[in-house]
Amino acid sequence: MAISTHISFFIINIHNCGVASEWPKEEVVMAVINSQGLGLGFSTSVSSSWRLRKSNKPNFNTNKRYSCKASWEELAGVLVFSAIPFTAVKAIANSPLGESLQRRLQQRKKFAVQNSAKFRSLALKARQQSLWYGEERPRWLGPIPYDYPHYLTGELPGDYGFDIAGLSKDPLAFQKYFNFEILHARWAMLAALGRYTRLPWHPRTPLSRKPRSNSHCNLPGHLDGGALFDPLNLSKDPEAFEELKVKEIKNGRLAMVAWLGFYTQAAFTGKGPLQNLIDHLNHENEM
Numbered sequence: 588m589a590i591s592t593h594i595s596f597f598i599i600n601i602h603n604c605g606v607a608s609e610w611p612k613e614e615v616v617m618a619v620i621n622s623q624g625l626g627l628g629f630s631t632s633v634s635s636s637w638r639l640r641k642s643n644k645p646n647f648n649t650n651k652r653y654s655c656k657a658s659w660e661e662l663a664g665v666l667v668f669s670a671i672p673f674t675a676v677k678a679i680a681n682s683p684l685g686e687s688l689q690r691r692l693q694q695r696k697k698f699a700v701q702n703s704a705k706f707r708s709l710a711l712k713a714r715q716q717s718l719w720y721g722e723e724r725p726r727w728l729g730p731i732p733y734d735y736p737h738y739l740t741g742e743l744p745g746d747y748g749f750d751i752a753g754l755s756k757d758p759l760a761f762q763k764y765f766n767f768e769i770l771h772a773r774w775a776m777l778a779a780l781g782r783y784t785r786l787p788w789h790p791r792t793p794l795s796r797k798p799r800s801n802s803h804c805n806l807p808g809h810l811d812g813g814a815l816f817d818p819l820n821l822s823k824d825p826e827a828f829e830e831l832k833v834k835e836i837k838n839g840r841l842a843m844v845a846w847l848g849f850y851t852q853a854a855f856t857g858k859g860p861l862q863n864l865i866d867h868l869n870h871e872n873e874m
Contacts, residue, residue, distance in 0.1 A: 709825040717826070719744065719833045744829070745836035772839020779842040779849075 679685045714720040720741045726733070727747040735748035738756055743765055755761040822828040849860050856863055 706825065710829060713826040713829045714742070717829055719830065744832035745840070769836065769839070772836060772843060775842035775846055776839055779845050
């Protein structure tokens with residue numbers, strides 16, 4: 588019954604689109620169907636064929652325009668069901684409930700802006716008092732005298748005055764490279780822990796050049812920071828938060844360098860880092 592219904596629905600759709608009328612009845616013999624269960628819980632296979640004339644092409648009239656036909660009830664149903672969500676949202680927005688929600692959002696926005704300005708000033712003060720920012724911060728050569736770039740002022744976390752290629756001369760490029768470094772550092776830290784970083788629904792998504800175009804994936808650039816990314820409220824203390832930024836970039840750089848070691852080990856031994864560590868420890872114990 589399910590197979591017959593499926594074939595009939597297919598042929599009816601062809602007639603509705605104005606195609607089957609151009610096929611002579613004697614040319615149509617049977618249809619090819621290869622099915623695995625058809626939703627019935629068992630496997631079945633029915634094979635046959637479309638038998639056409641020697642030309643293997645239906646006798647289409649190229650001057651005739653083909654269009655699918657639908658009843659007015661179907662069109663009305665599509666229009667009604669498409670308009671229901673928009674109508675419901677509009678009704679809620681114009682209702683007293685919608686107005687109260689808008690007032691609450693405006694109050695929360697005003698409060699958030701005030702808190703943001705306050706937190707920004709506290710963060711600036713924390714950086715001025717921290718040993719990891721400013722002119723007195725540690726440098727990559729330590730006590731060795733060196734003419735460090737004047738445009739690296741220590742405003743960002745992890746700034747040790749290292750820029751032998753001059754990539755940070757342009758402020759816009761500097762901000763872009765800093766964001767790229769943070770992004771790659773976080774991926775490297777996750778990968779170094781052995782986390783499965785390939786997204787099963789879209790393997791190419793993390794490599795997208797425009798993360799906002801994949802907004803349904805909630806990639807960086809789509810969601811702002813907040814409670815979702817700070818469940819332990821580690822950023823409430825401005826001084827501790829600025830120090831955590833330095834720790835994040837330092838550990839991220841270490842993870843990126845560690846991955847160079849992982850690749851080198853895999854190229855020479857064909858094994859992963861954990862297996863190489865186990866083999867090394869076993870070799871030391873044997874000695």
